[in-house]
Amino acid sequence: MCGFLAEFCFNNIGITSPEHFGDLLRISKHRGPDDTQTIRHDNFQLGFNRLSILDLSTNGSQPKESPSGRYLTVFNGEIYNYQSLASAFNLQALRSTSDTEVLVHLLDGLGVEETLCRLDGMFALTIIDRKTNQCYMARDFAGIKPLFYGISPLGLVSASQFNQVFKHPWFKKELSLRPDTMKAYFGFGYMPSPDTVFDNIYQVEPGQYIIVENNGTIRKKYVERFDDLNFRSDETYSEILNQTIKEQMTADVPLGTFLSGGIDSPLITATAFQKDKTIEAFTFKAEDALMDESQIAMAYAEHIGIAHQVIKVSFEDVKGIVDFTFDKMSEPLGDYSTIPTYLVTNRASKSKTVMLSGDGGDELFFGYPRFLHVMNHRHWFKLPFKIRRPLARIALKFNLLKSWGPYQYRTVGQWVMSKQIHIDEQILNDMIPEVNWSQAVKTLYEYKSTKKQNLLGWLRRNEFFGHLQRVLAKVDRMSMANSLEVRVPFLSKQSIYYAFGWMPKSFKKNIHLKQKLKTILATHVPQILISQTKKGFTIPIEDWLKGPLSEDVHKLLLTDTFYGAQLIEKAVIETYVNDFYAEKHNSSWGIWHLYAWQKWAIKEGLI
Structure with a gap:
């Protein structure tokens, strides 16, 4: 896990000074405190702050050159299947045991696009192709790792942090706010990709790669957007999760897990403990008893048999770090659970460098009650809006309808969007008048079908490319503030493929939420633990x-x-x-x- 900065000039105009570049690179030093290296050429320069995870020697340093000298890359993240790729392609003369070493060898042998298709992991990378004088940017399939970039008449800047781009000399003097993305931020609390709040500065989308020519021409493609919902695996999900966690436990540094009182992290923790009995779990204990789930987490830990640290925090502990959490966010991010996330990652970082997280389970396996709420009211949206409104009003009056959604919203998509907006849409429209939603928001929430399987599949994709992106940003920013790498087993490529090809047989009651994961967890712990109510990771x-x-x-x-x-x-x-x-x-x-x-x-x- 690291931070990088790249600069690629158009038409051989010339790169910025080493001093300017170095100042910007230092902004992400907390993401990679172990080593800093740069490479400077006539029309590009690359800089890298390293958090050493695999091959702690200097052989694992970046920027890294391919054996042929054609490709140079900076790469933030982990390629979990790097060992199997090295074996499958019989890679020889590897000078390092790092995953980046495998990456640059594959680039020589397969080229950029084919290499990206083979990867399973969490990554953001920028590649310079010296032969064609092109620059490539790519981001992992779930958007776990951040990748921002700016396009100016002078060239391209890509970086792990938003502020490394907008503070670059090519952009900082002419920053222009985008009202539509501001509206999205105020409503949702994050910047939906590919947009940012500034003109000409963007995010690479999950699963996307971008080719930038020396003359400024840009082409955008997708390695994977998980559009094929007909994927079927010969393996059970339990087998896939076991293999995924085995791969993600590969590290040359101490590794632990986060443990909550829910379903996802206990399943990750129990599976990981089967593979390494020395692993340790960490739990956040809220001061407010109504929000504290540490007792359930402790019961999980005791039954699993894992060593367990409970991190108890009062507001006195928090007061001093509220401003610090904001200091480590390079972009506007309105999620107050950044505070407990910072605290638990800070404590874990005292003894660990890598942690396993349960993020993604709710989105992939229908864990949120809002899934049920929409599905149980979908039939109302089959009626034309003019007919539906008066009928819904009567049904509400006689308590035959439990939600105002069918009365207020024309489409299912509009209703789903309202569940994610934290400032009423009419107030947002008054705050930023005469500004429509960005195309990214429209695309994410435009949906009208009420067919059961289609709607359920769309709800999952909507959560995956919507709400989950805010969650992943929060975890990345706060863990990297503590130079801690967080890995997300549910978001491996095979796990996502399996989930997107799977549907629950029945989905009407709370018991059906995450039924697939509950069934697997029941092989590790008693059912009475699984049945308890999760209180959430909050303050x-x-x-x-x-x-x-x-x-x-x-x-x-x-x-x-x-x-x-x-x-x-x-x-x-x-x-x-x-x-x-x-x-x-x-x-x-x-x-x-x-x-x-x-x-x-x-x-x-x-x-």
């Missing part, structure tokens, strides 16, 4: 916003200059904030999105 944010953080929130949102004020109706924000403190609405998430925006802008010197 009492409303109490904090109305208590210790209140003064700072009022200052940033009501008194200070608001970043992007020229595009925003500030009076709408003021009313929204005041209404929260007057208890006219309880959207802590929405307040946090605005607060996080201001904290980011101030930290980056934008206001």
